[in-house]
Amino acid sequence: MPILHWLTREEDLKISGQAPYRLIEPVDEYSYGDMTTGNxxxxxxxxxxxxxxLPYYAGKAKCIYIDPPYNTKSAFQHYDDNLEHTKWLEVIYPRLEILRDLLKEDGSIWISIDDNEVHYLKIILDEIFGRKNFITNVVWQKKVSPANDALWFSGDHEHLLVYAKNKNLWRPNRLEKDATQQKFYNNPDDDPRGPWNSTAYTCAKTAEERPNLYYPIINPYTGKEVWPKKTRVWAFSQDRHEQNQREKKIYWGKDGTAKMPRFKKFLEGSKNVVPRSIWSYQDAGHTQESMIEGTILFxxxxxxxxxxxxLIYKILxxxxxxxxxxxxxxxxxxxxAAVAHKIxxxxxxxxxxxxxxxxxSPRLRKVIDGEQGGISKIINWQGGGGFRFYRLGTPIFDENGSIRKGITFAQLGAHAWFSETKTPLPKIPDSPLLGIHGDTAYYLLFNGILKDKSVNGGNVLTSKVLESLPRHDGTKVIYGERCLFSASRLKECQITFKHTPYDIKGR
Ligand SMILES: C[S@@+](CC[C@H](N)C(=O)[O-])C[C@H]1O[C@@H](n2cnc3c(N)ncnc32)[C@H](O)[C@@H]1O
Incomplete structure (x- = not known):
């Protein structure tokens, strides 16, 4: 498969693997509302x-949306967008690799981007997510009126590149018709069932091909017999036509004299529609609207x-x-976060x-207090919920690979489990048995989980320690500081011994 090359590609491909595993630490000052939501x-x-x-959320995110700096060579007030092209790729590539690991098997990733980097981004996404998992390139019309001072073109649109983690497993939700689509429904005959639009009563087949669909019908207003044209047939069988007549679903024009009838399709009860790949500003918002939302908030x-x-509401x-x-x-x-919270x-x-x-943080506080901007009125947002604010803490392992002071059994356990299974630890165990994956049981001897911190004590694999572990009659992987078993004894007991911290590797 063709791949993209840039100056520092080889080093950049190592970045995600080399990034340290850090702790994340809650900061009460910027958290708000119900602390049990997990937000x-x-x-x-x-x-x-x-x-x-990763050790906690690998394979858990149903949807990832990102709006990275576009590399537009303009310095914005809140962040520096003026990255070199190579630098931009260096930033985006390793992050996309980890994002893929965090995505659910039936999840999707959506990336906002403009013309500057979209084509480069498509190629690295093909590499990371697989070309076969590409879903679409949505074009979002972000501007209401053209930028008339543009030297070349008014930049009226942006892209949303959409990939599934596995295209066979992911399906988009169909949406109710938007305002533009609803405009095609009206009610010229004051039908009590509400607005409708109409489709042709005939379809393109000949009488020879479908003789059962070629029959005369009577216009009830004029009493005249009506036949489809020679190259066409009715879209309905005779029985179905009679049912349509009983259900008053046939339209013969305002005064009942139309040459051909039409079939009425009502808005209410009509099927939700498949998402389309061009999004208008009427439907998905525009940049002026987001500026007004921002001014009201900040x-x-x-x-x-x-x-x-x-825009985010539609994606989600x-x-x-x-x-x-x-x-x-x-x-x-x-x-x-604000839109996800509200819906x-x-x-x-x-x-x-x-x-x-x-x-x-202040925006989400307002949301929790019932803020009424953005999509709040559309979805009748009333407030409630909560979130926790975190900052990155120290790396779990120091520069020599040793476990830092203060790391808990649960924290190291999550990493050891992830390192082995590439899945999050389902629950924090209260014994050295982290869990069973496939046929193998995984144990961690650390931090005196066996209440024995003495030399040769609970962090060291001895016969006494093995006896005290929850039993598993099969293969076992045991992490610990040291092991006093001989190679033949380990084999006999079906144990693979691994050293903390050196054998704990993530991605
Ligand atoms: C285009 S803005 C996103 C705007 C957002 N969609 C919104 O509606 O407000 C990009 C953001 O990414 C942040 N950013 C850039 N590099 C980052 C990094 N390495 N880690 C975390 N955030 C980063 C920037 O600080 C900036 O706030």
Whole structure:
């Protein structure tokens, strides 16, 4: 498969593996509301933050939306967008690799981008997510009126590149008809069933091909017999036509004299529609709208490049259902988190800059208190819920690979389990048995989990320690500081011994 090459590609491909595993630590000052929701805002570089999430959230996010800096060579107030092209690829590539690991098997990733980098991004996404998992390139019309001062073209649109983790497993939700689509429904005959639009009563087949669909019908207003044209047949069998007549679903024009009838399709009860790949500003919002939303939320300190809530609302309705987990690792002013919160999804947002404190946290506080901007009125938002704010803490392992002081059994256990299974630890155990995956049991001897911190004590594999472990009659992987068993004894007991911390590796 053709791949993209850039100056530092070889080194950049190692970045995600080399990033440290850090702790994430709650900060009460910027948290708000119900602390049990699991919603998280993390302040810090998303490379480390995503890595910190891996042992707990690998394969859990149903939808990832990101709006990374576009490399537009313009310095914005809140962050530096003026990265070299190579540097941009260096930033985006390793993050996309970890994001893929965090995505659910039936999940999707949506990336906002403009013309500057979209084609490069498509190629690296093909490499990381697989070309076969590409879903579409949505074109979002972001501007209402053209930028008439543009030297070449008015940049009226942006892209949303959409990939599934596994295209065979992912399906978009169909949406109710939007305002533009509803405009095609009206009610010229005051039908009590409400607005309708009509489709042809005939279809393109000949009488020879479908003789049962070629028959005369009577216009009830004029009493005249009507036949389809020679090259066409009725779209309905005779029985179905009679049913249509009984149900008053046939339209013969305002005064009943139309040459051909039409079939009435009512808006109410009509099928939801498949998502289309061009999104108008009427339907998905526009940049002016997001600026107004920002001014209402933050006054003069509004964020420089926010997305409109309607855009995110549309994405999340297509890509998620109630209570699904959404991840945005370039959170900016918190739009994704605010919309996810209002529509009952769980979320994790990561933002490196001070706007985590000055925009994301205060915005979500307002949302919890019932803020009425953005999509609030459309979905009748009443407030409630909560989130916890976090910052990145120390790396779990120091530069020599040793476990840092203060690391708990649960923290190291989550990493050891992830290192072996590439899945999050289902529950924090209260014994050295972390869990069973496949046919293998995984144990961690650490921090006196056996209440014995003496030399040769609970962190060292001895016969006495083995006896005290929850039993598993099969293969066992045991992490510990040292092992006093001979190689033949380990084999006999079906044990693979691994050293903490050196054998704990993530991605
Ligand atoms: C285009 S803005 C996102 C705007 C957002 N969609 C909104 O509606 O407010 C990109 C954000 O990514 C943040 N960012 C850039 N690099 C980052 C990194 N390495 N880690 C975390 N955040 C980062 C920037 O600080 C900026 O706030």
């Amino acid at each position: 998280m805002i993390i302040q810090g570089d998303n490379l480390d933050a995503l890595k910190a999430l 006054g003069e300190n509004r964020f420089s490049t926010p997305k409109p809530e309607k 309705r297509i890509a998620t259902s109630n209570n699904d987990l959404i991840l945005d690792s370039f959170l900016g002013s918190g739009t994704t 009952g999804r769980r979320y994790i947002g990561i933002e490196m800059s001070i706007s985590a404190e000055t925009h994301c």
